[in-house]
Amino acid sequence: MTQRRNVENILREIFETYSYKEIKTPIFENLSLFTTKSGNDIVNQLYNFKDKSDRDLALRPELTAPVTRLYLNSMQKNLKPIKLYYFGSCFRYERPQKGRFRQFWQFGCELIGAKSPEAEAEVIALTFDCLERLNVNAEIHINHLGIIRGIFKEFNISDEIQEQLMILIDKGDRELLNENMKNDLLSDNETLQEIILKLFDSLGDKNTLFEIEEYLKEYEQVKEPLIEFKKLIELLAIFGVNSYKVNLSVARGLDYYMGIVFEIYAKELESQKQICGGGSYQLIKLFGGEDIQSTGFAFGFDRLMMAINDLKELENTQVLVAPVYDDSRLKSYEIAQLLRRSGIKTETDLFKRKIKKIMAYANSLNVSKVILVGEKDLKERKLTVKDMGSGNQELVPIEDIVKYIKDNSSYY
């Protein structure tokens, strides 16, 4: 729990340096909020129920829709862009397994009112900073869905077929994709089959994008998205994002993603490797607002925790105040309170244990210093401070104790 709290705090800090404001939305919403966004089939994967007024409600399965609703309710005329971040639990009615829980946590943000390579670059830079700061070994994979959508337009592919193809691409199984295209979906169009496989296989650094541009140069409909993508690449360098992949097979399940999309993979988590997903979307119009573009993403917090290599324990108790004999016990509590009220994480002995036991306790807690309160020193109004790392001890006047601890602590 301490570690989760640390990560949460670090993420908050980073999001706020990008000028995002935290919001909370209710745990449950009208069921229709989610069916509007994702279709009726979604109900199978939701915790839904009726309340006493017979309203259909659902526990939220994600936070983009609730945030969009909040925007429509009360923020439509706010200064743009609107930058919001959230940390909350979500619920999905599905079989739990490794890295997948019925209740899980998402940490994410929405940048509402701007769809531009600039906004996208900033959002990706934000995820990049999070990975760096948390020491997560993961890759950011970026795609522009306009490219494949443009190709579909060039070949007059129906919405229905498009959707099936996107699902297959999203699955990431090349064989399955190939089989389905050959035998069923695109059996009469070998050129398109080839292009799709080429896109599917395109994964690499920014040069991948130039290769694709060359490969698709005869198709008018992909020119615009390619320009946007290249602009983004340029901006990522400016924003200090020096590590990412261009991956033309990143699909994201839903229709409302139009432009740049990205996912973050932590390889060592294998089938649960995706720790973050996001992109630019056009969701607000779907709910009846103005046609405003947004960009957002969310970390799967639980998976992120699994991917963090070694997070420093920041929460250790710093000091333990120990009475040497029972006669200085009360004095030790006074000293402890003095330290606590100065913001120092302090523990005492509440069990009337002997000094040996208290020292052993201090050792188990991994505190950095023990303050020994004994009658002999108290006569001189002094305390013995023992450094548990080195074993050295020093006599410190009582009135200097707070300053001494602060000056000699790695926490300040």
Place this chain on the structure above:
RNA sequence: GCCGGGGUGGGGUAGCUUGGUUAUCCUACGGGACUGUGGAUCCUGUGACUCGGGUUCGAAUCUCGGCUCCGGCCCCA
């Protein structure tokens, strides 16, 4: 929704096939050896069979069901 494997002191486990004295060991925790000083050692103490039904003289052990956990499909906004 489908399939598989589990649930024994706080944590980790043995025992289960072949039912039978006081349920094993490690660790953690409490006390002591050790009356102004921690990490070692020794002694000692507390503490458990997931729940319900069935079979049986007798169930941690066999059997059925529930709950729950873990994993694999499906799905994954």
